[in-house]
Amino acid sequence: MEAFTTHTGRAVPLRRSNVDTDQIIPAHWLKKVTRDGFEDGLFEAWRKDPEFVLNRPERQGATVLVAGPDFGTGSSREHAVWALQNYGFKAVISSRFADIFRGNSLKNGLLTVVLEQKIVDALWELTEQDPTAEVTVDLEAREVRAGGITASFELDENSRWRLLNGLDDISITLRNEADIAAYEGKRPAYKPRTLQV
Amino acid sequence: MGRTLAEKVWDDHVVRRAEGEPDLLYIDLHLLHEVTSPQAFDGLRKSGRKVRRLDLTIATEDHNTPTLDIDKPIADPVSRAQLETLRRNCAEFGVRLHPLGDVEQGVVHVVGPQLGLTQPGTTVVCGDSHTSTHGAFGALAFGIGTSQVEHVLATQTLPMARPKTMAITVEGELPEGVTAKDLILAIIAKIGTGGGQGYILEYRGSAIEKLSMEARMTICNMSIEAGARAGMIAPDETTFAYLKGRPHAPEGADWDAAVAYWKTLRTDDDAVFDAEVVIDAAELSPFVTWGTNPGQGAPLSANVPDPASYEDASERLAAEKALEYMGLAAGQPLRSINVDTVFVGSCTNGRIEDLRAAADILRGRKVADGVRMLVVPGSARVGLQAVSEGLDVVFKEAGAEWRHAGCSMCLGMNPDQLAPGERSASTSNRNFEGRQGKGGRTHLVSPQVAAATAVLGHLASPADLTDVPAPAGV
Numbered sequence: 210m211e212a213f214t215t216h217t218g219r220a221v222p223l224r225r226s227n228v229d230t231d232q233i234i235p236a237h238w239l240k241k242v243t244r245d246g247f248e249d250g251l252f253e254a255w256r257k258d259p260e261f262v263l264n265r266p267e268r269q270g271a272t273v274l275v276a277g278p279d280f281g282t283g284s285s286r287e288h289a290v291w292a293l294q295n296y297g298f299k300a301v302i303s304s305r306f307a308d309i310f311r312g313n314s315l316k317n318g319l320l321t322v323v324l325e326q327k328i329v330d331a332l333w334e335l336t337e338q339d340p341t342a343e344v345t346v347d348l349e350a351r352e353v354r355a356g357g358i359t360a361s362f363e364l365d366e367n368s369r370w371r372l373l374n375g376l377d378d379i380s381i382t383l384r385n386e387a388d389i390a391a392y393e394g395k396r397p398a399y400k401p402r403t404l405q406v
Numbered sequence: 407m408g409r410t411l412a413e414k415v416w417d418d419h420v421v422r423r424a425e426g427e428p429d430l431l432y433i434d435l436h437l438l439h440e441v442t443s444p445q446a447f448d449g450l451r452k453s454g455r456k457v458r459r460l461d462l463t464i465a466t467e468d469h470n471t472p473t474l475d476i477d478k479p480i481a482d483p484v485s486r487a488q489l490e491t492l493r494r495n496c497a498e499f500g501v502r503l504h505p506l507g508d509v510e511q512g513v514v515h516v517v518g519p520q521l522g523l524t525q526p527g528t529t530v531v532c533g534d535s536h537t538s539t540h541g542a543f544g545a546l547a548f549g550i551g552t553s554q555v556e557h558v559l560a561t562q563t564l565p566m567a568r569p570k571t572m573a574i575t576v577e578g579e580l581p582e583g584v585t586a587k588d589l590i591l592a593i594i595a596k597i598g599t600g601g602g603q604g605y606i607l608e609y610r611g612s613a614i615e616k617l618s619m620e621a622r623m624t625i626c627n628m629s630i631e632a633g634a635r636a637g638m639i640a641p642d643e644t645t646f647a648y649l650k651g652r653p654h655a656p657e658g659a660d661w662d663a664a665v666a667y668w669k670t671l672r673t674d675d676d677a678v679f680d681a682e683v684v685i686d687a688a689e690l691s692p693f694v695t696w697g698t699n700p701g702q703g704a705p706l707s708a709n710v711p712d713p714a715s716y717e718d719a720s721e722r723l724a725a726e727k728a729l730e731y732m733g734l735a736a737g738q739p740l741r742s743i744n745v746d747t748v749f750v751g752s753c754t755n756g757r758i759e760d761l762r763a764a765a766d767i768l769r770g771r772k773v774a775d776g777v778r779m780l781v782v783p784g785s786a787r788v789g790l791q792a793v794s795e796g797l798d799v800v801f802k803e804a805g806a807e808w809r810h811a812g813c814s815m816c817l818g819m820n821p822d823q824l825a826p827g828e829r830s831a832s833t834s835n836r837n838f839e840g841r842q843g844k845g846g847r848t849h850l851v852s853p854q855v856a857a858a859t860a861v862l863g864h865l866a867s868p869a870d871l872t873d874v875p876a877p878a879g880v
Contacts, residue, residue, distance in 0.1 A: 224723070225724075226720040226721070226723070226724050227699045227701075227724055229699065229836075231817075231836065231838040231841050232838065232839060232840075235840060235844075236818060236819045236841075239441050239469070239819065240441075240470065240482075240484040240485055240487075240488045240819065241488075242444035242445065242488060243444075244445050254839060254840050254844065277720055278600065278720060279599055279600040279603075279633070282599050282633060283535065283631075283836060284817075284836075285442065285533060285537075285550060286441075286442065286551075287442070287445075287533075287552040287553060290551070305600050305603060307603065307633055308603060308604065308633070309549055309550070309551060309630075312550075313551035313553065313554075316551065316553040316554070317553065366426055367426060367428060378553070378557055379453070379556065379557050379561060382430065382557065382560075382561045382565060383560070383561060385421065385422050385430060388422045388430070389421055389430075389432070389562065392421040393562075396432075397663065397664075397667070399656040399660040399661070399663050399664035400434055400525075400528065401435060401462075401524075401525050401528065401654050401655075402461045402462065402654070403461055403462060403463060403464040403523060403654070404460075404461050404502070
């Protein structure tokens, strides 16, 4: 995973709540067997509208998505995170994320930042009035800064450490091989096994 | 202090606990399908890792599989390539696979329980958000992303922070004609699509205890639509009776030991939930969705709501956008909404009990002119059972299409899709924009409402059918 320390970029204000993962990347894109090439599928249905915010010339090259509450609901498809990253987004800000989407994002180095809705509102106003306004997402300081706005955000220390260092979960877990083997040694005999019967 | 059901199962699976770190949880059962696994197997290959526990891993094909002509090559080359990738991966790594055409093939969340692999007190994961289904057995079951699929393949564990717990207590008697689907749609409308966020839900109370395993699976299945991490129901005699004799259920002394353990899996009387919601079963009625997320639902007897009636600005905007997408007007009676398509199936309502319920209503009746009805069993076994009961004949005589097993029109990754502007009554779980096909409009309903809607051509419950069904065989 790529490390995330701090990022500064222009923003896309997305004034929608309940942006589900079917909107982020529709199901027909899920037939691909790679982690890349999903950028054209991002918000595919909405992008057919030339006025959709992502299509506006002033939003080209923006890297921070500022979305309404309950972003990433629905399907567990990690393709939603890959699509956002493939398109160029480095961070997503919302007042509430769906759990699975959040977990997927943090495992891929896409920083999802939870801020109060009133801060999200302020970021929407700022970046709508001035599309060139830059937003800084600083994981070291756990702070979002833009225009006159400074807001701190929470992220559990373990996730933060993994992101700052770009660490791979599997290698961390495998350091505990002895614990896993010990647990396996005491699993009851009645537990199900998938071997053909 | 006592512990909740979720806390007991969680504690029994902690491999390692350390201050400031997520718990490392052992995974008892890992279910795989073609859509969310290819990149995980690639990851294993790149790192030179193997599947740690082949005996706790099983795969099937469901999302892409066609429901017609399954003996012929799959027409869509991209779908075919994805299924072939799963077959190659399972062969290379040694994973048990039930491919299209196999008697055990089907929607992954129907297959696990019917094989008896889903058991009380186990941890179950799958790269699919509807893994919450398995919580109906008192299992702790999580939908996971592809990175986590790779993690479980390699280590049989997952690092996870323990969610909070929420009790959803449903007391009383569900009125005649009110189903588990109506109940869960009403719960989601009440707590919202983010209401369960960060929680494991435990459904409890006298109305839940009376439900069959199929109905309990319908409820736990849609926990994710309330944003919850998982949903659970304490195992009881209904659970044990369902499991007894299934291919992978324990036998002999193992059965006795298992049941003794399973009986401990109840929330202690003095346990405290982080949140509680109470529902009066007697107040419920058939429930349908009108909008584009599963929380936008109302009793069938109601009218389409007026967005102006929402105090919250973002809910108001969401309702306006939903009505525009759905082509509905505020104040329109829900019963006046005509549909072109009815879909019975999915991991929510594709089990034998669901097919029986729909067939009971269709027996001796006809699907309305201009309405296409698809009946897709949740698994090949469910399909065989339905055929042995003659349900396929009932569906075909009514004018419905009887198909082979798979996810089908729930998400339209195969050819079963809505055309732009088409409207469905669907027993599936998501009414998101374009979910069942680009521009398609979805109303989530129970199998009973789906069947009555198919007969009348507009959203309806069986109570709206005033005709006398023709005698069988006519």
